[in-house]
Amino acid sequence: MAKEYNFSDIFKKLSIKTRKIYYRQHNEINLVPDIKDEMIKALKLRNFIFFLCIVIAAVSVGAIAIFGTIAGGQQLAISNKKQSIENLSSKLKSYNDLNDFLTIKDQLSNLSSITSNKKVLSRTFNILTALLPTGADYIRISELNVDLSSGTPILTFDAQANAGRAPYIDYNVLDSFKKSMKYMRYDYGNYVDKYGAEIPSYCMIETNSEGAFFVDPATKAMYAYWDITGDGCNPSISAEAENSNPNSDSETSTNQKDQLADMLTIIDGYTTEDYNGTPVVRIWRTPQYNEWYKENPKEGEPYMDLNGTISNIPHFKSLCITYSGEVSEGGTIKWNESNQNCRLVPDGDDGITISESSNGRDASDELVLRFAATISLAPEVYNFNNPHVLALAPSGRYNVTDSYIQIQAMFGERAKDCAKDDAACKGGS
Numbered sequence: 001m002a003k004e005y006n007f008s009d010i011f012k013k014l015s016i017k018t019r020k021i022y023y024r025q026h027n028e029i030n031l032v033p034d035i036k037d038e039m040i041k042a043l044k045l046r047n048f049i050f051f052l053c054i055v056i057a058a059v060s061v062g063a064i065a066i067f068g069t070i071a072g073g074q075q076l077a078i079s080n081k082k083q084s085i086e087n088l089s090s091k092l093k094s095y096n097d098l099n100d101f102l103t104i105k106d107q108l109s110n111l112s113s114i115t116s117n118k119k120v121l122s123r124t125f126n127i128l129t130a131l132l133p134t135g136a137d138y139i140r141i142s143e144l145n146v147d148l149s150s151g152t153p154i155l156t157f158d159a160q161a162n163a164g165r166a167p168y169i170d171y172n173v174l175d176s177f178k179k180s181m182k183y184m185r186y187d188y189g190n191y192v193d194k195y196g197a198e199i200p201s202y203c204m205i206e207t208n209s210e211g212a213f214f215v216d217p218a219t220k221a222m223y224a225y226w227d228i229t230g231d232g233c234n235p236s237i238s239a240e241a242e243n244s245n246p247n248s249d250s251e252t253s254t255n256q257k258d259q260l261a262d263m264l265t266i267i268d269g270y271t272t273e274d275y276n277g278t279p280v281v282r283i284w285r286t287p288q289y290n291e292w293y294k295e296n297p298k299e300g301e302p303y304m305d306l307n308g309t310i311s312n313i314p315h316f317k318s319l320c321i322t323y324s325g326e327v328s329e330g331g332t333i334k335w336n337e338s339n340q341n342c343r344l345v346p347d348g349d350d351g352i353t354i355s356e357s358s359n360g361r362d363a364s365d366e367l368v369l370r371f372a373a374t375i376s377l378a379p380e381v382y383n384f385n386n387p388h389v390l391a392l393a394p395s396g397r398y399n400v401t402d403s404y405i406q407i408q409a410m411f412g413e414r415a416k417d418c419a420k421d422d423a424a425c426k427g428g429s
Contacts, residue, residue: 118384130391137173140412153377160368160415182348183394185339188386189318195236201387203233221286285316351376360415
């Protein structure tokens with residue numbers, strides 16, 4: 001007979017650990033296993049999220065600590081720089097000559113702009129010699145105003161046109177003066193040595209003691225003197241050649257210019273002449289066509305080709321006038337000058353406004369035409385950076401009568417209005 005086993009008795013004999021294992025396996029197998037599995041997954045996800053949050057929080061705390069360190073370092077550096085600036089500021093303020101230094105420094109920084117905006121007011125007189133007609137019919141100024149405050153220089157003046165002969169009050173003088181504006185020109189440029197190097201302006205002597213330009217009496221050609229012995233006046237001489245000349249020793253300084261002139265003449269072949277005790281070289285502003293042009297020029301001799309290019313001689317290099325030559329059938333050369341861009345009155349006869357005119361008598365009791373005019377000029381004629389500016393008369397030739405005596409003759413006493421009983425004055429045509 002088979003022996004029967006009681007499960008309860010057997011289970012009681014099992015250890016507590018074995019019982020727990022039994023119950024766990026029994027429950028996993030028999031008690032809603034899907035819900036149990038979802039719960040385990042949820043617990044794992046919760047644990048992962050919690051771990052991730054801990055990691056992120058740790059990284060954030062680290063980043064905040066790093067940024068705080070950087071900010072603190074920057075603040076410390078800023079504080080140090082601020083203290084350094086305050087110390088330097090206090091040190092600068094302690095200098096007694098600080099204001100003078102800052103003023104000079106500011107002026108030096110603005111030197112180039114000041115130079116570019118600088119105007120040469122004295123050129124007005126040369127301009128007037130070209131503008132005003134002379135001769136039988138002439139114009140004299142009684143009041144003049146020059147306005148250089150704007151971009152366009154403006155001449156405003158009261159004047160009188162002489163017409164002391166029939167038909168007395170002659171408006172043709174004023175009309176001719178107005179129409180001549182379109183033919184007014186100016187010229188500027190640089191004097192260069194025979195190698196083409198620019199000669200500094202301060203080395204050139206362009207007028208005599210009376211303020212008149214140098215003109216050859218025979219050819220009427222215009223020229224200037226080059227002070228070749230001045231400091232820095234010969235751009236083609238090297239520093240070594242200049243240093244080889246007599247030094248500034250008191251015993252030799254009196255002969256320095258003469259010795260230097262001799263050396264330059266030997267080296268460069270310039271022919272010097274004496275002007276008020278100074279060795280100078282004559283430079284023609286007006287080209288010497290017949291002397292400089294050659295069909296077969298020799299090497300090193302002065303030469304001007306048919307395109308107006310000049311070489312091997314010091315000359316004036318114009319930035320306005322161009323020269324050209326044409327060979328005629330007989331073999332002679334016809335030379336032409338052209339100045340199309342440098343107009344003294346850019347708007348021509350529209351650049352002058354006659355605001356009023358009337359009959360009158362001048363200080364010599366001659367009949368004159370009184371008028372007031374305003375002329376707008378080219379800005380370049382007053383520009384300091386444009387060297388050797390010269391106004392050109394309507395004929396296209398240089399007006400070389402710009403002496404102090406001639407300037408004085410431009411001006412006269414203001415003319416008087418016609419008297420009530422002056423029939424000749426009132427009845428002038």
